[in-house]
Each structure stands twice: as C-alpha cells, then as structure tokens.
Amino acid sequence: MTENPGPVRRRSMMWSGLENIAAPVRRLFATTSIFRLAVLATSSAPSTASPIRLPSRTERRIVAIGRALDAVAAGDLHRRLPVGSASDDLDRVAQAVNTMLDQLAETMEGLRQVSADVAHELRTPLTRLRTTLQRLEAQTDPLDRPIAKDALAQIDSINQVFRFMLQIAQIEAGSPRSRFVPIDMADLCRTVEELYEPILEDDGRPFTVDICGCGATWVAGDRDLLIQMIANLLDNALRHTPPGTGVAMRLARQSAGEVLLEVTDRGPGVPESERDKVFRRLYRLERSRGSEGTGLGLSLVAAVVSLHRSTVCLSDNDPGLKVSIVLPATAPG
Missing domain, CATH: 3.30.565.10 (Histidine kinase-like ATPase, C-terminal domain)
Structure with missing residues (x-):
C-alpha cells in the first residue's frame, strides 16, 4: 500500500513543481521581452507599419489562465489552469501549476480533516467529564458548588468550540x-x-x-x-x-x-x-x-x-x- 507523503515530502514536491515551472517561465519572459521590443520598434516605425499582435488563440489562453489564477487567489483551490494540446510553454506552466495546486488542496484538506477528527474524538470524553462534574456538584458541599459550576461553564465553552469546529468542517465539505x-x-x-x-x-x-x-x-x-x-x-x-x-x-x-x-x-x-x-x-x-x-x-x-x-x-x-x-x-x- 502506498503511503501518503508527509508534510516535508509534500513541501519538497511543491519545490520540485517550482523547478519544473522555472525553465518554461524563463522562455516565456524571453518571448515577452522580444515581443515588447517588436512593439516598440513598430510604434516608432512609420504609421503605415502593421501593429504586432499576439495570435488570438494565444491571447485567449493567456486570458483563461489569468482568470483561473484570479479564482485560485480568491480562495477557490479546486480551480485549475486550462491545459491545451499544444504541449508548449504555456501548457507546461499550466500543468506544473496544476500539480502544485493539487498538492496544496490535499494539504489543506488534510489540515481541515485533522481539526474535524480532533473535535469529533474529544466530544465523547468531554461529555463524560461534564456528566461527572454534574454528579460532583450535586454531592459537594454547598460552599464549594460555585467552583463546580465554574468548571461546568468552562466545559460548556470547550464543547461549544468543538461543535463550531465540526460544523465548519461539515460546511466546508459542501454537504449542506x-x-x-x-x-x-x-x-x-x-x-x-x-x-x-x-x-x-x-x-x-x-x-x-x-x-x-x-x-x-x-x-x-x-x-x-x-x-x-x-x-x-x-x-x-x-x-x-x-x-x-x-x-x-x-x-x-x-x-x-x-x-x-x-x-x-x-x-x-x-x-x-x-x-x-x-x-x-x-x-x-x-x-x-x-x-x-x-x-x-x-x-x-x-x-x-x-x-x-x-x-x-x-x-x-x-x-x-x-x-x-x-x-x-x-x-x-
């Protein structure tokens, strides 16, 4: 059975993803620089010169990638960059970013699951502790009952925190x-x-x-x-x-x-x-x-x-x- 990668392994996988992005991004920057120089040359040329434009398909792909990145930045970790069939630098960048987003989403889901599991596992012992404190309150000396009541209030506060955490986990899972x-x-x-x-x-x-x-x-x-x-x-x-x-x-x-x-x-x-x-x-x-x-x-x-x-x-x-x-x-x- 394949083991899930731990936090350190995931981090190294993400850095590996960054390395995969580096080369095509450098080439894209070089292409962009050449394109900018061409635009400047055209703008200083006679007005009869035809303006240089990105191919419409490339422009549409860049716009689509930009929209996807905006959605991810806004918190939609399920969004992915579009990958075409050209296998060019844009596709390689999109694939590498998508791989990192998959790993990030997996890590975030793991963190959410841990908090939900902790809240769920502690709910039963906390309920038992509250029941025990109620019995002690009934049996203790009247002068000491305020202490027991304060302990019960603290347990109720802790239970409320865990109820909220479980509810948030259920909401974030999208089940409602x-x-x-x-x-x-x-x-x-x-x-x-x-x-x-x-x-x-x-x-x-x-x-x-x-x-x-x-x-x-x-x-x-x-x-x-x-x-x-x-x-x-x-x-x-x-x-x-x-x-x-x-x-x-x-x-x-x-x-x-x-x-x-x-x-x-x-x-x-x-x-x-x-x-x-x-x-x-x-x-x-x-x-x-x-x-x-x-x-x-x-x-x-x-x-x-x-x-x-x-x-x-x-x-x-x-x-x-x-x-x-x-x-x-x-x-x-």
Missing part, C-alpha cells in the same frame, strides 16, 4: 449544498428580526431593520445556516460594541442579479489590517481576548458565505463596522 432550496431572504430577515428585537430592546439598543419590499430577494441556500450566519453577525455586533449603541440590518436587491445583506454597528470597528484575519479560526483581536466568545463566529460566517458561492466584505461604518454579504439571486420558489 444538497439541501439547498429557494429562500426568500426578506422573509428570513424578518424571522431574525423577530428573534433579536426583544434581545436588543431589553439591552437598551436601537435595532434598525430595512428590508427591500421589491419581492426579488430570493436565493438558493440552506435556511438554517443562513439564519445562523446572520445571528452570528448580530451576536458579534452585540458582544463587541458599547452598551446602548445601535445595530442595523439591511437587505436590498442589486441590479446585477444579486442580493445584498448588510449588518452594521456603531462600535470601535475592526482595523483595516485585521479585516481578513478575523475570519480565521480562533483568531481574536487583541482588545477582545478577555471577552466572551469562541473566536469561531466569523469563521462560520465565512464558511456559510463560501458554501453559498457568495462574498463577504468588512468596511468602515464611520464609526463602527459594516459587514456586507452579496449572494447570487435566484428565481422565486
């Missing part, structure tokens, strides 16, 4: 996509509004909701996950903003066949240099390290957004944070 149905985001946002309005009212916070009434806010998705996504954004806003500050939710239809969801607050916001990092698992801003939370709320949001082939962007609400999610619209169900 089989449950996608047409969903009216306007109706879904009203459901969330009904759930959170009493919470914000009790907390003395204004809650502004602006839902598009055009009836064209349908998306294909998993209703429970979309509700959890919005709930995580609202919980995040409540947790990281001063008491009494408002939270707003807006839903609108965009002209390009997209549905825009925004959740905004009036808190301290997120520094621009940290906005990509907050979607990482267990990542927390320095000022938030002492507050409640798992550090996985926005990671789950990012996973749900990716599952629905959507985009999420953090920006300044002046003051506060604006989270904008753009989902592809679909026909009403």
